[in-house]
Each structure stands twice: as C-alpha cells, then as structure tokens.
Amino acid sequence: MNPMAYFLISIFLLTASHAGMLDFLTLKQAKEAYEKGDYNRSAKLYEEVAKEGSQEALLDAADARYKAGDYKGALARYQRVDKPSLAFEKWHNMGNCYAHLGKIDKGIAAYKKALKIKEDKDTRFNLELLEKLKRQQQRKQNRQKKNDQKKSGQKGRKQNQNQNQNRQQSSNEQQSRQGDQKKQQQQKKNQASKQGDEKKNRNLKEKRQKKGQNGEAKKEGAQKKPKEQKANAKASRQALKQGKEQKNVPISDMELKKWNRELNRRGINTLLLPLQTKESEKRSPDETKPW
Structure with a gap:
C-alpha cells in the first residue's frame, strides 16, 4: 500500500472516531440535562448531534422542546423526522403538540395515523x-x-x-301635526267668519244709522215743512198786511191832481170823499170840504 494512502486512511479513521466520541459525549450531556429538567439545554445539545444527520437526535430534540413547552418548535422538528422506524413516535407526539395548540382536528388525524402503524392504549x-x-x-x-x-x-x-313604535310615534306625531293644522285652519276660518260677521254687522249698523239719519232728516224736513209753511204763511200775511198798509198810505198832491183830471175827463160827477195825502194829513180837519 502506498504510504500516503495509508496515512490518509489513518487520519480519516481517527477523525471519525473522534467525531463519534464527541457525539457520544454530547448525547450523554443532552440526556443528563433532559433528566434534570433542563429541557432547553438538552434540546440544543440534541440539535448539535442532529446536524450530523441523526434522525434519533432530531426526535429527541423535538421531545425536549415539547417538554420545555415550545409546542410549535417541537412540531417543526417532528415534521422533519422521516425515518420509517420512528414514524409511530413522530405522529403520536405530533398529535400531542396539536392538542396543546388547540388544533383538535389535526391532533385527531395525527393520532389515527399513529394507530394505523400500531395499536397503543395511550394513543x-x-x-x-x-x-x-x-x-x-x-x-x-x-x-x-x-x-x-x-x-x-x-x-x-x-x-x-x-x-313599529317609531312608526306609531311618527304616525301619532303626523296626526297631531295634521290635527294642529286643521285646528289652526279652523281657527283661521272661525276668525275670518267672525271678522266677516263683524264687518257685516258694521255695514248693517252703518246702514241702519244712515237710514236712521235719513229718517230723522225726513222727519226733521217733515217737521220743518209745516214750520216753513207757517213761516211762509206768516210772511205772506205780513206781506199782505204791508200791502194793505201800503194801499192805505196817503197819495201825494200830484197823484191827487192826476186822479181829479182823469175824473173830469170822464165827466163823472160823483161825490167822493177827498183822498188823503200826506200834505192833507198835515192840514186841520176843518180845511177839508166836499167837491
């Protein structure tokens, strides 16, 4: 074997064993924290191991979140678990998360999926x-x-x-307004009728007064007419009397001479009493003599 290849394999084995040792220590610390009730620390430690692809560590991290009361965080981690051997635990715990979140229908559906995998009395x-x-x-x-x-x-x-009450009230108010309007119209009508009667009475009174005045004027005229007639008759009598008196007024000497000449011209010789004149009245009675 090539020495270089042997060296690389040795480095890989040492690294893998070291990583495995670290994961083992982390998982141990996460379990201890979980047992002590330090669920948040336990969840963080499990999540460090889950980053390496461990589905079991991811499920344990979700359980720690659930125990810490972080139901939404736990649910998000349960949903990422896709290992078939962990399906029952996944759906059972998801049902618990849904129940705590008040999503009853989803919780029922999760429990039913868990029971399809296997029957469990708690589920x-x-x-x-x-x-x-x-x-x-x-x-x-x-x-x-x-x-x-x-x-x-x-x-x-x-x-x-x-x-209905509002309509009734509105209707009552409308009827009241109509009644008030009718009342006002009746009052105006009565007032107009009263004014017409007063005017008629005034006209009738004025006519009566005028008629009375005319009657009094006629009466006064009738009363005045006899008085005027009497006055006229009296005036006529006085005028007649004055005329008579005027007839008895002595004539003048000139008029007497005229009368005498007229008598002589006619040749009528009668004994006449001499007419008295103003000048003869001044004479004494002895101075008169018959013709």
Whole structure:
C-alpha cells in the first residue's frame, strides 16, 4: 500500500472516531440535562448531534422542546423526522403538540395515523379524549348558535317593535301635526267668519244709522215743512198786511191832481170823499170840504 494512502486512511479513521466520541459525549450531556429538567439545554445539545444527520437526535430534540413547552418548535422538528422506524413516535407526539395548540382536528388525524402503524392504549386514549372534546365543542357551538339565533330573533323582534313604535310615534306625531293644522285652519276660518260677521254687522249698523239719519232728516224736513209753511204763511200775511198798509198810505198832491183830471175827463160827477195825502194829513180837519 502506498504510504500516503495509508496515512490518509489513518487520519480519516481517527477523525471519525473522534467525531463519534464527541457525539457520544454530547448525547450523554443532552440526556443528563433532559433528566434534570433542563429541557432547553438538552434540546440544543440534541440539535448539535442532529446536524450530523441523526434522525434519533432530531426526535429527541423535538421531545425536549415539547417538554420545555415550545409546542410549535417541537412540531417543526417532528415534521422533519422521516425515518420509517420512528414514524409511530413522530405522529403520536405530533398529535400531542396539536392538542396543546388547540388544533383538535389535526391532533385527531395525527393520532389515527399513529394507530394505523400500531395499536397503543395511550394513543387510543388521547384520540378518544380529543374526539370527546370535539363533540363537547360542537354541542357548545350549537348552543351558542341557537342562543345567537335566539338573541338575533329577539333583537330582530325588538328592532321590529322599536320600528313599529317609531312608526306609531311618527304616525301619532303626523296626526297631531295634521290635527294642529286643521285646528289652526279652523281657527283661521272661525276668525275670518267672525271678522266677516263683524264687518257685516258694521255695514248693517252703518246702514241702519244712515237710514236712521235719513229718517230723522225726513222727519226733521217733515217737521220743518209745516214750520216753513207757517213761516211762509206768516210772511205772506205780513206781506199782505204791508200791502194793505201800503194801499192805505196817503197819495201825494200830484197823484191827487192826476186822479181829479182823469175824473173830469170822464165827466163823472160823483161825490167822493177827498183822498188823503200826506200834505192833507198835515192840514186841520176843518180845511177839508166836499167837491
């Protein structure tokens, strides 16, 4: 054998044995940390070994994460395990992670896959427990749905009732407004009628007053007419009297001479009393003599 080849093989064997020794020590430390409850340190140590391709170390790292309460981290690591001999443990533990995360349907599906690989009482118990929990949730959801529907119905009835009340109130308000409008219109109509009656009464009163004034004027005229007639008659009598007095007024000497000439011209010789004149009144009675 070539000395150089022998040297390289020796180096490889030494390195492999050294790596194996290191992995063994790391796995031992990871197990001790797990047993002490230091799950985070244990998970990190297992993950260092898993980097070398160990599926068992990856499964143990996921278990440590699960114990630490990191269910999402554990689930992510379980999903990376693809070794057939580890399938049962993978699906059983994945069911546990789903159950803690509240994903009941996925948990049930994971447990069923584990039971298809092999029957296990713990896996069966967990499956039945999740199925029971699912039924309880369904009943709770149904009750909640019924309550919601009932509340919705009550709310709808209340809304309808409120709407009816609002419509009734609106109708009452509208009727009230219409009543007020009719009342106002009736008041205006009554007021207009009253004003019309007052105007009619005023006109009638004015007509009566005017008629009364005309009647009084006629009465006064009728009363005044006899008075005027009396006054006129009196004036006529006074005028007649004055005329008579005027007739008895003595004529002048010139008028007397005129009368005498007229008498002489006619040739009528009658005894006449001499007409008195203003000048003869001044004479004494002895101065008069017949013709």
